[in-house]
Amino acid sequence: MGEKRSNNTVYNVNYHFVWCPKYRHAILERIENSLEASFRDVCDKYGYEILSLHISPDHVHLFVSAHPKHSRSEIVRTVKSITAREMWEQHEPFLEEFLWGGGFWEKSYYVGTTGDVSTDTIEQYIERTEHV
Numbered sequence: 001m002g003e004k005r006s007n008n009t010v011y012n013v014n015y016h017f018v019w020c021p022k023y024r025h026a027i028l029e030r031i032e033n034s035l036e037a038s039f040r041d042v043c044d045k046y047g048y049e050i051l052s053l054h055i056s057p058d059h060v061h062l063f064v065s066a067h068p069k070h071s072r073s074e075i076v077r078t079v080k081s082i083t084a085r086e087m088w089e090q091h092e093p094f095l096e097e098f099l100w101g102g103g104f105w106e107k108s109y110y111v112g113t114t115g116d117v118s119t120d121t122i123e124q125y126i127e128r129t130e131h132v
Contacts, residue, residue: 012115015072017062019109025098026057031091038083072111080105
């Protein structure tokens with residue numbers, strides 16, 4: 001982690017996402033390898049750097065760094081929609097046993113932001129900086 005640079009931007013934007021499969025069924029362990037590969041492919045394709053990924057039987061933790069041009073809602077929508085489609089393509093007979101209503105992921109998710117500097121450090125910096 002740390003600062004990244006592009007043409008006109010220096011940034012350190014990191015998101016921690018958590019979400020569950022539909023009905024919070026504990027189905028992810030059986031498809032973990034292909035799901036992880038799908039996460040990595042999607043993130044590589046869209047320029048999201050995976051800092052950490054953990055797939056539990058009934059939820060996923062995805063910690064990514066992304067350019068600030070990508071909104072958190074865009075990131076989660078992209079990752080969830082593509083991985084869902086790929087999991088249905090690869091595991092339809094298995095998934096039909098559990099996800100009778102279609103879909104793959106719950107609509108809801110958790111997102112938290114992080115950086116290398118604490119809120120207190122930023123507040124102190126702003127308070128001590130001369131504003132000319």
